[in-house]
Amino acid sequence: MSKQDIAKSIGQKIIVIIGGLIAAYGLEAVLIPNNVSDGGITGISIVISQLTPISLGLLIALLNIPFIYLGYKQIGKTFAINSVIGIASLAIGTSLMHHVPTIITGDALLITVVGGIILGIGMGLALRNGGALDGIDMLAVLLSRKLPFGTSDLILFLNFFVFIIVSFVFGFKGALLSAIAYYIASKVIIIVEEGLSGSKTYKIITNEPLKMVETIRDRLGRSATFNTVYGAYSHQEFQEITCVINRMEESKIKGIIRExxxxxxxxxxxxVEVKGGNFKKQNIH
Structure with a gap:
């Protein structure tokens, strides 16, 4: 590995650790004191810690061991190492922050929103940098290869049983709030992974391909590519335009197409990600 690769790897691991500590703070300062849990292995760990004298940090570390091995076999060594670092930071963080002051009490909606956001930021940082803070995602990836269901469907299915278990400790209200917090966290994870701006690919089949491309270039400063496609119904050849834009330009390109x-x-x-090429837009002023 070059020095640049080593520096990048170290940087990723540091951010994974930060992500684990942020998630730990969300659990200990917002969710758990208000009888709200997380999903996945962390959620099961929270339930067991409420029923036994075993600390949450120790349970998170122990229960995730088989899933870390699963991640190593199915995804790779680097992912497994980063996941060990992330889960360890989450486990240690919950132990160190166990007595931190609760920052929100009483308002159920505010608890789920703030807790879900903090948790999602932590988990998103870990995932964006090649690690994970919970093993249930790894299990879902493996099961999706064995069963006729997608990974997201299996994550939802597995967490359904987790929240049933949560309801026995925190009650139906606690389980419902836990599910809402988990849903909010999942959406925040996507934002953290992809960024707020994001990108979209537009594929356009039109009778005015040259005019369309020129207008997109002149008004958006974006380049585009042509691909010849053949209509199965019309038996005609068309020029399909492919153009990558960011979300802020979406209304503009829709207006151009309508016009x-x-x-x-x-x-x-x-x-999810755009690199290289001429994606950097040109100056249109």
């Missing part, structure tokens, strides 16, 4: 060819066939895809 030039209201009958254009348009498909839109979410883009």
């Amino acid at each position: 030039i060819d209201p009958n254009a066939f348009v498909t839109v895809y979410e883009v």
Whole structure:
């Protein structure tokens, strides 16, 4: 590995640790004192810690061991190492922060929103930098290869049973609030991983391909590519335009399409990451 690669690897691990500590703070300062849990292995650990004298940090570390091994076998060594670091920081963080002051009490909605956001930021930072703070995602990835269900469906299914278990300790209200907090955290994770701006790919089939591309270039400063496609029904060749934009430019490109060819066939895809090429927009002023 070059010095640059080593520095990047160390930087990622530091951010994973920070993510674990942030998630720990969300649990100990917001959720757990208000009888609200997390999902996944962390949620099960919280339930057991409420019923036994075993500390939450120790349970998080122990219960995630088989899933770390699973991540090593299914995803790779680097992911497993970063996950060990993340889960260890979460476990240690919950132990060190066990007696921190509770920052919110009473308002159930505010508790779930703030707790979910803090938890999501921590988990998102870990995932964005090649690690994980909970083993249930790894289990879902493995099961998706064995069963005719998607990973997200299996995560939802597995957490359904987790929240049933939570209801025996925190009651139905606590389980419901836990599910809401987990949902909010999952959305925040996506924002942290992808960024607030994000990107989208527009694929446009139009009768005015050259005019469409020129207008996109002149008004948005974006380049585009052509791909020749063949209509199975019409038996005609078309020029399909592919253009990657950020979310703030979406209303503009929709306006351009409506203006030039209201009958254009348009498909839109979410883009997780864009690198290289000429994605950096040109100056249009």
